[in-house]
Amino acid sequence: MRWDSAARILTYIPGAPRGSLNHVPCPGRVFLFLFVWFFPPGLVLCKALEQSLNNPANMQFAFSVNLSKPHSIPYPPASAQTSALDDVCPTSLSVRSQASLRVRLLTRLQFTTTVVSCCPAELQTEGSNGKKEVLSGFQVVLEDTVLFPEGGGQPDDRGTINDISVLRVTRRGEQADHFTQTPLDPGSQVLVRVDWERRFDHMQQHSGQHLITAVADHLFKLKTTSWELGRFRSAIELDTPSMTAEQVAAIEQSVNEKIRDRLPVNVRELSLDDPEVEQVSGRGLPDDHAGPIRVVSIEGVDSNMCCGTHVSNLSDLQVIKILGTEKGKKNRTNLIFLAGNRVLKWMERSHGTEKALTALLKCGAEDHVEAVKKLQNSTKILQKNNLNLLRDLAVHIAHSLRNSPDWGGVVVLHRKEGDSEFMNIIANEIGSEETLLFLTVGDEKGAGLFLLAGPPASVETLGPRVAEVLEGKGAGKKGRFQGKATKMSRRMEAQALLKDYISTQSAKE
Helix, strand or coil: CHHHHHHHHHCCCCCCCCCCHHHCCHHHHHHHHHHHHCCCHHHHHHHHHHHHHHCCHHHHCCCCECCCCCCCCCCCCHHHCECCHHHCCCCCCCHHHHHHHHHHHHHHHEEEEEEEEEEEEEEEEECCCCCEEEEEEEEEEECCCCCCCCECCECCCCEEECCEEECEEEEECCEEEEEECCCCCCCCEEEEEECHHHHHHHHHHHHHHHHHHHHHHHHHCCCEEEEEECCCCEEEEECCCCCCHHHHHHHHHHHHHHHHCCCEEEEEEECCCCHHHHHCECCCCCCCCCCCEEEEEECCCEEEECCCCCCCEHHHHCCEEEEEEEECCCCCEEEEEEECHHHHHHHHHHHHHHHHHHHHHCCCHHHHHHHHHHHHHHHHHHHHHHHHHHHHHHHHHHHHHHCCCCCCCEEEEEECCCCHHHHHHHHHHHCCCCCEEEEEEECCCCCEEEEEECCHHHHHHHHHHHHHHCCCEEEEECCEEEEEECCHHHHHHHHHHHHHHHHHHHHHC
16 A cells, blocks of 8 residues: 555656556665655655645635736736636646646736836725725726726725735726825836635635526526625525525525536636627626626536636535525515635534523523523513503602692603603603603613603793703604703703793793
């Protein structure tokens, strides 16, 4: 067994003959014998190297960008465009040749080019607080690029130019604009690097979309009208008002079977007058399109016009999980899915949530739903009991206020616990239109609710002014004005406003 492993390893050494150990020159046989017989770990190394070299798919995932030939499509030319590794690694080559070529291509995750122009620009982006922010920077145009600009439903790449972060890549005609916050000198040579983790994620989702689209059409004649590659999940819009659970399950099963079949994904370029263009799926070309048409094909499944980045073999997708459907626009259905590493991350999050629920609910995962239902029922009963108690309390408070020696003028009450219904019950029980009733509930130093009740004319005048003092909003009619307050700490100012109003009205009378 050791002799055979050593012989097979020799077939991957440049210049070594292929075949059994009998074809290995004598000096080589002596060396291998000593290496694998007297140094047992040598056998492990031999077998590991043999398995790696025998399985070129181990390296196939590394690239979807074909930098070996020019592309004249309406996105950044030459080395910026994406295709499958198999375009430049034909299967007719020996395993050794394919592996060598793929290793050389791995270095093209970085790319040297020339700066054409650099102009001041602004970029609108979303800050960490969710608000829009405007960044000042520069739009850099390169002679060529390996960074994909956003388009075709796919977000743009990220990366660096001379270690300067590229925050956005957009298409403008046949060139790509790279937004940076540091200027670059036109005419200078620069090194462009791709954020591979983001690129490969987009490759998995985009190829996954092509596969799902083709299978949905083949199985159920469901046409894709658009799609979106989101930050956490992706959606395919299908031209159907609804889908059954059986249809979703059938699509998921079929796409995963094709992933296990390891179907190649190839990229070709066709001229506009090529008859084969008529056989290719697509939703049309951009108005400014020029040059040949780029076609992405899944062997035996689909051929589609596409400018995006893709894997070179469906096995690189790993797995596709369809999360379900949502109602879309114009009586269509959105099919929500994850592909590749996103499925693993989703499973990790789900497992973490499951563990946390198991600890909180004190039961196994299979009993989580039933345990939550019991808690919901208990909560509803408690809320109902609490509401009844609040109503009783509101009636009691109303009678106490009515019978208080301080009754008249402006009556004020604040409670931390309560809601709009609580305040309205008090106002209904009192039922007086001669006295101003100012009720508030909530955190004394934070936000809360307020209600002003009394003579309709007075309430109509004072309600908006009270809301302004409390820095809130409200509305009212027929002697009631209620709303939300953001500054409950200013209640004393509102009370002073009401008392001044009553005093002024009394003086007029």
